């Protein structure tokens with residue numbers, strides 16, 4: 001599927017529906033804080049499954065009690081596309097099940 005870069009306005013509108021997510025340069029990012037290192041690790045594994053299912057992969061960083069995602073679309077020249085937002089929405093759906101953050 002060919003994907004096009006989103007405009008600044010399109011990104012802004014989509015971010016308004018995704019509290020906690022922000023634009024950092026040309027990347028969509030969010031850091032989740034979890035109740036334990038084990039919970040954070042479980043979230044990483046769950047996100048990895050979603051990323052393989054979507055065939056769209058963020059830089060996914062595990063900290064002590066944190067999980068950070070940073071994503072853009074390589075095939076669209078490293079810009080933010082609808083695919084990045086699709087991933088962000090899917091992660092938002094499952095993150096609450098991993099404990100408070």
Ligand SMILES: C[C@H](O)[C@H](O)[C@H]1CNC2=NC(N)=NC(=O)C2=N1
Nearest residue numbers: 055056057058072073074075076
């Ligand atoms: C061959 C495979 O479909 C591509 O390499 C996929 C995999 N995951 C990807 N992830 C991201 N973030 N951008 C891509 O363009 C991308 N392309």
